[in-house]
Amino acid sequence: MTTRTIQPNAKRLASLGRSVKSSVLNGCERAMKDHLVQAEVLSVKARFWLAMIVLSFFVSGCGAPPMNYVLSEDTKKSKLDADKQRQVASTLEDYFGTPVAPKIADSLKPLLKGNETTLAQGAASYRLRCMHCHGLSGDGHGPTAPYVLPLPRDYRKGIFKFTSTDQTANPTRDDLLHTVKNGISGTSMPSFALFEQQEIENILDYVILLSVRGQSESFFVAEVDTNDAPINRESLDEQAIFVTKRWIAAESKVVKPKVARTEATAESIDRGHKLFISEKTQCTKCHGKQGRGDGLMNDPHADPKDTKDSWGNIARPANLTLGVYRGGSRPLDLSVASIAASRVLPCPLSQRT
Numbered sequence: 001m002t003t004r005t006i007q008p009n010a011k012r013l014a015s016l017g018r019s020v021k022s023s024v025l026n027g028c029e030r031a032m033k034d035h036l037v038q039a040e041v042l043s044v045k046a047r048f049w050l051a052m053i054v055l056s057f058f059v060s061g062c063g064a065p066p067m068n069y070v071l072s073e074d075t076k077k078s079k080l081d082a083d084k085q086r087q088v089a090s091t092l093e094d095y096f097g098t099p100v101a102p103k104i105a106d107s108l109k110p111l112l113k114g115n116e117t118t119l120a121q122g123a124a125s126y127r128l129r130c131m132h133c134h135g136l137s138g139d140g141h142g143p144t145a146p147y148v149l150p151l152p153r154d155y156r157k158g159i160f161k162f163t164s165t166d167q168t169a170n171p172t173r174d175d176l177l178h179t180v181k182n183g184i185s186g187t188s189m190p191s192f193a194l195f196e197q198q199e200i201e202n203i204l205d206y207v208i209l210l211s212v213r214g215q216s217e218s219f220f221v222a223e224v225d226t227n228d229a230p231i232n233r234e235s236l237d238e239q240a241i242f243v244t245k246r247w248i249a250a251e252s253k254v255v256k257p258k259v260a261r262t263e264a265t266a267e268s269i270d271r272g273h274k275l276f277i278s279e280k281t282q283c284t285k286c287h288g289k290q291g292r293g294d295g296l297m298n299d300p301h302a303d304p305k306d307t308k309d310s311w312g313n314i315a316r317p318a319n320l321t322l323g324v325y326r327g328g329s330r331p332l333d334l335s336v337a338s339i340a341a342s343r344v345l346p347c348p349l350s351q352r353t
């Protein structure tokens with residue numbers, strides 16, 4: 001066994017302000033000690049760089065992209081020049097606030113359940129749980145969106161698929177609650193049933209605000225664009241009042257089935273089949289004769305309007321043989337849907353109770 005002074009180690013330790021006595025080490029111990037000393041040096045370096053990074057945040061800000069709503073594609077495409085678009089953005093911000101500090105204007109007070117504190121909490125939960133799909137502005141352009149089909153809902157049109165209300169109406173708050181609690185089968189929309197009721201209510205307030213904000217922006221810009229309306233709080237308020245009233249009115253527009261449910265019999269199923277393949281309903285046009293969702297796919301002369309949904313995205317008729325119903329599987333989910341005509345083109349059955 002040889003006695004050696006481990007020079008490099010001693011040097012490193014000295015640089016750490018420690019002294020190391022030369023010792024008798026075998027190969028394995030030496031390697032271990034080398035390793036420990038290196039780790040110590042590294043951890044000092046790491047602490048130094050960490051301190052520098054933290055310091056640089058204080059000096060330069062954290063470098064994250066700004067948390068601001070974006071203007072809609074329609075606003076950007078409108079005749080409004082860049083200056084007017086900036087005015088639109090600041091009028092919207094004055095009225096609806098920012099993603100971090102959303103505001104409840106007077107028009108929204110009768111529609112939302114909470115106050116500005118609970119709304120800000122809802123907005124924070126939304127950013128954590130929903131934004132990666134539905135986007136910061138509720139436009140459906142979150143970073144996860146390109147990887148899922150159907151696409152996450154763009155709330156800004158105020159159009160929702162799974163509603164209990166008639167075709168011209170907005171959804172009720174309960175419809176949205178149902179979606180958030182149950183998720184949407186066969187899609188990437190998850191269930192948030194484990195959340196506290198209060199957190200869900202806060203998020204719902206915020207989703208409704210995003211939707212009202214989106215619709216108001218669209219009507220506001222249309223008024224400025226076509227009727228030269230002034231870009232100020234009063235003209236935005238007019239549109240927001242209109243939009244909010246429609247949301248409130250939806251609560252009394254729930255569709256009730258006119259005919260009570262009948263037991264399924266061989267005859268009733270046969271009647272259903274005849275209706276399904278009839279010229280009158282045209283179900284097979286999209287869903288195919290066997291209901292496999294391949295009607296349009298196999299039709300080279302398909303009407304292009306049947307192939308797009310209300311958001312202009314490709315509509316895929318459901319494969320009815322799979323038994324997966326996005327809007328719910330209860331007979332009522334499907335029967336009420338069949339009474340209410342479709343708001344979500346092209347299927348008359350994309351609504352639920």
Ligand code: HEC
Nearest residue numbers: 129130133150151152153160161162179184187188189326
């Ligand atoms: C992993 C992606 C994803 C996340 C996360 C997500 N959603 Fe969705 N959401 C979707 C998709 C996809 C749809 C559209 C499904 C369809 O069109 O059938 C949807 C639709 C909706 C709808 C519209 C339902 C209708 O009737 O049209 C609401 C409301 C909604 N989500 C709320 C939320 C809320 C609130 C959160 C967060 C608590 C959330 N979503 C989180 C993917 C997501």
Ligand code: HEC
Nearest residue numbers: 281282283286306315316317318325326327346347349350
């Ligand atoms: C113009 C095309 C078109 C026609 C006509 C049509 N559908 Fe659909 N259908 C669709 C599309 C697209 C979907 C998927 C909707 C969605 O995104 O949830 C769908 C979905 C459905 C669903 C699933 C609903 C759910 O909750 O998942 C049922 C059930 C259905 N259609 C039945 C029918 C019946 C019955 C008829 C005839 C009365 C019919 N459809 C006519 C295009 C059509």
